[in-house]
Amino acid sequence: MVILAQFVIGLVLGLGLVIAGMSNPAKVLNFLDLAAIPTGGWDASLAFVLGGAVVVTFIGYRLVLRRDRPIFDSRFHLPTSTAIDTRILVGPAIFGIGWGLAGFCPGPALTALTTGGPPAWLFLAAMFAGMAGARWLAAREPAPSPVPHRS
């Protein structure tokens, strides 16, 4: 049952990516191209994707997290780390460069498996290789020493 639920949720998420236009790298790159604002080539659509997603999630999480536990698990698994360490700067910096080069982030790349042909398969293969490399490296690194987070 929980596996079927996760399939349906993945399907809804994928539908959202496709309907939003987020699954189209050309649209993503046109959103990231702020220098095209004066010439009219900028596509602001993705701000609406992020805005819509964050608002719905913000409200929905507040309702769901009031419950004692999720439907299929004994507890909520929320990230507990609050450390602003080098990994939370370096990882996203690298991620953003790749996103800007190709126009794909992981979700849209997955939707392109069925529709994007060989260019999408190349990106996906490289993405999984990059993931494997990071996990391999992370397993060999000592755990990042948490920076005291006080204000």
Add this chain to the structure above:
Amino acid sequence: MIATDFTPVASLLGGALIGAAAVALMAANGRIAGISGFAARLLPPYADNGLAGRFAFVLGIVLAPLLVGLATGSLPVPQIEASAPLLLIGGLLVGFGAVWGNGCTSGHGVCGLARLSPRSLVATSVFMATAIATVFLTRHLI
């Protein structure tokens, strides 16, 4: 570059669906809907027994465009501008960076911001900034 239309209504609706999926996943098994985390943990080593669920989640995302194709009669084909070398390098960087930074556009950008997580705000600001800088570099300087 390939010109694309400004689609605020479809994008807002699609964004709302992404949010609905994130909320549903939290309600179902109490997890953050981080696509890179789900995808990366399809690879060994496996630390838990959630592999089938992760596979089902990723399979749903993969099959979604086919459902759109069935419903509308035309497959939503992505317009990919990047050359093969850039797709290769971009893929490596996206995969590595997402795992190294504990999340991608969905985990940090949607779920993390919705939780008002300072880490996710930092991560989202950084990847937006480097992505914008990269597009500026490749489209206007090189």
